[in-house]
Amino acid sequence: MRLPDSVTGSFLVALGAAAAYGGWILPPVPGQPVGPNVFPLVIGTGLALCGLAIVFGIGHSFEEEEELIPLEHGQAVSPPPQGKLYGLRALLPPALLLFYVFAADRLGFIITAAIMVYVTTTALGAKWKLALPLAALSPFAIHLIFGKLLRVPLPAGLLPTPW
Amino acid sequence: MLKTLLEAFALISTWEVIIAMFAASVYGLVIGSLPGLSATMATALLVPVTFYLSPIAAIATIVAASSMAIFSGDIPGALLRIPGTPASAAYADEAYAMTRKGQAELALGAGVWFSAVGGIAGVLSLMILAPPLAEIALSFSTFEYFWLALLGLMCATLVARSSPVKAIAGMFLGLLVSCIGIENPGGVPRFTFGITDLFGGIEPIPALVGVFAVSQVMRAMLTPEPPPLPRRKFGSIMAGQWRLTKQYHWQMTRGNIVGIIIGVLPGAGADMAAWVSYAMSKRFSKEPEKFGTGHVEGLVEAGASNNASIASGWVPSLLFGIPGDTIAAIAIGVLYMKGLNPGPTLFTEKASSMYAIYLMFIIANILMIPLGIAMIRIAAYILLAPRSTVMPIIMLCCAVGSFAIGNNMFGVVTVAAFGVIGYVMEANGYPVAAMVLGIVMGTMVEQAFVTSLIKSDGSILPFFERPVAAILAAMAIGALLWPVMVWVWRKVKQPQAAAATSR
Structure with missing residues (x-):
């Protein structure tokens, strides 16, 4: 998900401008010159200026030096397979979290968690022999810690836990 | 003084605290040793558990887990050349070179021993620095807080190992996030877009968990699995450490001091401390040619440094609510939850709790030696x-x-x-630590800023009138102009250099 600086910079300019405008239209506190509108205005302006600087490559000269420092050794042993959809795999974890938000109340914690674990494990390259037992057992372990010991009200849904 | 100390002992000698500390130590050691799971992430995932603990036990878990995780990141660094946490990245090559030379015990032993020494040096700095600073801070008005906050935010450029402009942009993003909600000077819903869930604002803790934990899982989806660790028999791990301490006592002290300074600076934490100390060790070494070939000197200095920064990172956090590093940023959230709101009064009103924090840091660092050795053996x-x-x-x-x-x-x-935000930012060179700084400090910055503006009634003079405020202002403006000046200086120098080479 490496985007050119001009794209991220422009996005920041737009976001900053929107924030500044959003601050501008907030109602002031009567009888007071400084209210809730000032801070977003300042931040929005700052953000937009930073965005502009990034678009025009100011401060970019600092970045070249950093390429020399090998940050993650050993991880580049085999080049990762490149496909069109390969990069989208990164979106799987947040998608699963959203799935949890929508499904947990209906399906219950155990089932939702089992699905999440199974999908994540398989996506990371494990065989079903590992993924299936893990998906079956880990939700109960987590439920024991959070639901039983820490009293987090986890939804029971279709499959209530035995405790 | 003695009475407070005894009270502090009473606070930490409950079963809850002892068990919490031990469990968190083991947890920190395991998470820290797994490549890709950082100390910050270990701390962030602990937070929900801390809800159900007493304030002191909650802090105990954070103290223990973070100290242990920073050390245990050295283990895969030495054995696999893959740092377990970013804080060990600076010297993973060196430690691995030692392992290949058959000195794995010495490298790992140095990791444990100098981490513990560094950690204790860090606590001493916290004990020595914090109370007098609290004394000064008691007389601070909003103007001083305003400049202090600005100075803290400017430190965002320190965490940037890439473009400082991107770091500042990240910091502004964090501040923008903190604007959301109705908790502002006017009490009006701001940037909530009519969504009721946003009225309460974005909670810093879930945001930090997302930025540090979820984005790491996202990265794991795209990177290949690290190779398994070859099993090996270890000899005595602590043998020779005392000799190293005597031989490199100056390097160790320098590492401690650098770590403490970097820890105190907002935003910059253990990984930065390790990089700076390792570079410094090489620069001032009598035998720099040995660096990179499995020489223990850099390990001593950087190992002493990264653990020292952990405790000293609590100095600005406890005093001003300005996070000394990303771990302290999480700790601040927990402190607020537990009614230990950061501020100079903490040191007078809740002195026994502060002593308890010192004691827990010392205990955690002593505990690190036996647990660390055990961890190395079962790693x-x-x-x-x-x-x-x-x-x-x-x-x-x-x-x-x-x-x-x-x-x-x-x-x-x-x-x-x-x-997603953390993942995209990291992938494009925007340091997430800068955004975290903004999120955690946002409310405080706005409060100091708006209150100061109201008090000054349109004039900018009061911002500089008080002596401490003037000094802080000068520092903040200097920090603000520094990157600009460097950039201009480079622009002026570049054409000259180009002209020189073309001639």
Whole structure:
């Protein structure tokens, strides 16, 4: 998900401008010159200026030096397979979290968690022999810690836990 | 003084604190040793658990887990050349070179021993620095806080190992996030877009969990699995450490001091301390040619440095609510939750709690030696756990933990959203630590800023009138102009250099 600086910079300019405008239209506190509108205005302006600087490559000269420092050794042993959809795999974890938000109340914690674990494990390259037992057992372990010991009200849904 | 100390002892000698500390130590050692799981992430995932503990026990878990995780990141660094946490990245090559020379025991022993020494040096700095600073800070008005906050935010450029402009942009993004909600000077809903869940604002803790934990799982989806650890027999781990201490006592002290300074600076933490100290060690070494070939000197200095920064990072956090590093940023959230609101009065009103924090840091660092040795011996088994079993558990902890913070699903949405934000920022060279700084400090900055503006009634003079405010202002403006000046200087120098080479 490496985007050119001009794209991220422009996005920041737009976001900053929107924030500044959003601050501008907030109602002031009567009888007071400084209210809730000032801070977003300042931040929005700052953000937009930073965005502009990034678009025009100011401060970019600092970045070249950093390429020399090998940050993650050993991880580049085999080049990762490149496909069109390969990069989208990164979106799987947040998608699963959203799935949890929508499904947990209906399906219950155990089932939702089992699905999440199974999908994540398989996506990371494990065989079903590992993924299936893990998906079956880990939700109960987590439920024991959070639901039983820490009293987090986890939804029971279709499959209530035995405790 | 003695009475407070005794009270502090009473506070920490309960079973709850002892068990919490021991469990958190083991947890920190395991998470820190697994490549890709950082000390900050270990701390962030602990937060939901701390809800259900007493204030002192909650802080005990954070202190123990973070100290242990920073050390145990050295283990895969030395044995696999893959740092377990970013803080060990600076010297992973060196430690691995030692392992190949058959000195794995010495490298890992130096990791344990000098981490513990560094950690204790860090606590001493916290004990020595914090109370007098609190004394000064008691007389601070909003103007001083305003400049202090600005100075803290400017430190965002320090965490940038890339473009400082991107770091500042990240910091502004964090501040913008903190604007959301109705907690502002006018009490009006701001940037809520009519969504009721946003009225309470974005909770810092789920945001931090998302940025540090979910984004890490996202990265794991695209990177190949690290190789398994070869099993090996270790000799005596602590043998020769005392000789090293005597031989490199000056390097160790320098590492401690650098670590303490970097820890105190807002935003910059253990990884920065290790990089700077390792570079410094090489620069001032009598035998720099040995660096990179398995020489222990750099390990001593950087190992002493990164652990020293952990405790000293609590100095600005406890005093001003300005996070000394990303771990302290999480700690601040916990402190607020536990009614120990950061501020100079903490040192007078809750002095026994502060002493308890010091004591826990010292105990954690002493505990690190036996637990660390045990961890090194069983590391080969722990590192057998494939990533595909660890990451799903972390996902579940993220979901349940963020739900537990407010007992509502919006926390989970926040975690997911900030996972994506953190991932995209990191991939494009925007340091997430800068955004964290903004999120954690946002409310305080705005309060100091708006109150100061109201008090000054349109004039800018009061911002500079008080002596401390004037000094802080000068520092803040200097920090603001520094990157600009460097950039201009480079622009002026570049054409000259180009002209010189073309001639």
